[in-house]
């Protein structure tokens with residue numbers, strides 16, 4: 001037993017050295033092996049965070065609101081505990097190392113996925129920089145200092161005599177509240193701290209910005225961004241070699257779609273969304289007011305034509321399954337909806353597909369409702385097909401007409417113009433969120449006024465079933481699940 005103690009300590013030390021800091025500049029690519037499943041899953045989890053940051057920015061949330069929205073998501077998908085937590089026990093240390101490993105690998109996987117074009121590179125860099133700033137500002141002060149010291153950044157400390165010489169200018173630039181003559185000040189090329197220069201918070205001389213350590217966040221995050229931008233350029237040049245790897249390329253291509261709309265990572269039990277209230281074939285009509293446009297459009301088309309084509313049926317059937325329609329009720333629903341055909345024809349042509357989606361036929365796989373990302377990017381409709389996402393697949397005039405007509409009932413010009421702008425910039429799911437916020441403005445205000453998570457803290461909707469549940473819960477406040485801080 002005596003011999004075991006030093007071995008344990010050694011193992012602990014080795015583990016602690018792998019990722020000594022919570023923060024990471026991602027200067028060194030990972031080299032250990034991970035499974036293909038981890039490769040994809042870890043990247044999807046990080047993408048969920050970056051996607052939420054981008055969507056929240058498009059929705060004009062303040063950094064503070066974004067921080068509040070991200071808090072539960074970060075805990076769930078990309079936790080990053082402090083080193084002090086790792087010191088408590090060996091188990092904690094292993095947890096912390098695994099969290100840091102996931103953070104490290106997922107960053108590099110997405111770097112590969114998003115290095116392919118200047119647009120993707122700049123979005124990735126912007127979102128990663130935001131995430132870094134958020135983590136930096138919430139890090140323990142001691143651990144943060146240790147991290148900065150480990151970076152060996154090439155900042156030029158301003159000597160005392162120079163500080164004295166420019167005290168007046170330094171005070172004026174920094175504001176008397178921040179500037180302290182005993183504070184260390186660094187000289188850096190002004191391009192490295194554009195936000196401080198723009199806000200006139202630093203003294204400029206001979207192309208150098210004089211940055212007090214109190215403004216370290218700007219300095220470090222600017223350094224983070226410039227190193228990441230350089231690394232992304234290098235990655236882009238190395239990409240052609242990677243294109244030969246048949247296992248990774250499809251995954252990376254799939255991941256890069258995550259910037260159209262983030263991947264929905266579902267852990268919600270979709271069978272009890274209505275707080276126990278059963279969804280039946282007969283009740284679907286009464287729930288349509290909670291459907292996003294993609295599904296209300298399919299429902300209206302079904303009622304009008306008494307029929308839907310294959311992809312439309314597939315999309316709508318899975319959505320209805322997701323809101324809690326049992327397979328028997330689904331069969332009732334589709335049978336009565338296809339009222340122009342006989343039972344025999346229905347049983348021959350359509351019964352199998354309805355049951356197949358529930359995992360009761362064929363490969364017996366139970367299919368999940370389609371996410372916005374799948375609807376936006378897979379099987380684009382053509383000709384007279386009606387599936388897909390109206391924000392992407394309708395012409396802009398038809399979309400506005402649908403939103404202003406009975407389906408949407410939106411007369412507000414600003415909202416309609418906002419939708420036009422979103423669609424113009426290919427932010428389809430943001431347009432959908434804009435419409436959601438408008439249609440639920442009263443309920444969202446009530447949530448806010450009552451001190452529950454309001455519009456500012458709601459996660460961006462990235463799944464039609466998430467839209468439905470959120471809408472239903474807002475109208476039925478006692479049955480909340482998607483809002484934080486509510487029971």
Ligand code: SF4
Pocket residue numbers: 292293294295371372375376388389390391428429432462463464467
């Ligand atoms: Fe449906 Fe998603 Fe498109 Fe909204 S953004 S209409 S939920 S596919």
